Amino acid sequence: MKGLREFLENPNPVKPLVMSFHGSTGTGKTYVSSMLIRYLFQRGLQSPYVHHFSPIVHFPHAEQIEQYKESLKRWIQGNLTNCGRSAFLFDEMDKMHPGLIDVIIPFLGPSWVVYGTNYRKAIFIFISNAGGEQINNVTLALWRARKDREEISLQDLEPAISKAVFENPESGFWKSGIINEHLIDFVVPFLPLKHHHVKQCVVSELIQQGLEVRPDVVQEVADSIPYFPEEEKLFSSTGCKTVASRISFFF
DSSP: OHHHHHHHHOSSOSSOEEEEEEEOTTSSHHHHHHHHHHHHOTTGGGSTTEEEEOHHHHSOOGGGHHHHHHHHHHHHHHHHHHOTTOEEEEOOGGGSOTTTGGGGHHHHSSOSOBTTBOOTTOEEEEEEOTTHHHHHHHHHHHHHTTOOGGGOOHHHHHHHHIIIIITOTTSTTTTOHHHHTTOOSEEEEEOOOBHHHHHHHHHHHHHHTTOOOOHHHHHHHHHHSOEESTTTOOEESSTTTTHHHHHGGGO
8 A cells, every 4th residue: 555655646657556365266356456546536446447357258359369469558558648648457467379468568667658659647457366376375385383374474375376376377477577577666565364363354344235134143154164274174175255145144
């Protein structure tokens, strides 16, 4: 949040803000990105200045990658012409065809103008499950070494994320110039959630559904979630992903 605030308060940033979110399913990547967008744009994800891409929906066929590149470049260029403070979300980067995302490299660097467009106030967010297993393993190993989840730093996790995400031939960042040119400003790991985090998700979901927040229901829903490792049952295996669908079983 500090980096985002500094970027927004800077009237003349040297480059767009580029963030990459990594973690397992249900750990809050989509929630946090949506929260940031709601903070930035009055209509949130419905704003005409917010653009959300999914490889499964927008770039499904590997044989059409060159066509996708041209379309994506035109889309970003055209929308930055309309609004320099546009936001671009790229979901499921672990499913993106390698090489495709590099077409946006000219929009991510410190140049003043690209294709006649000043784009330095734009925001790019990459979201990926890649690295989630490695983040979970490091978190568990550090817990066993008596370092609690809240004490873990980015430096503890960066090597694992780098190997799983940026050196994986199946990843959208495979041999990407975005990585080689250090265009990502913030790599944000999302750690596995503990039981009390899941309970917070249950409370939030009950309120959102207009249901009574009953302590017994909160406890039962949280207890119904699978946890790992098998012996200690420390972290939710699915984060908060299945909380909403489980609530109906307890009313």
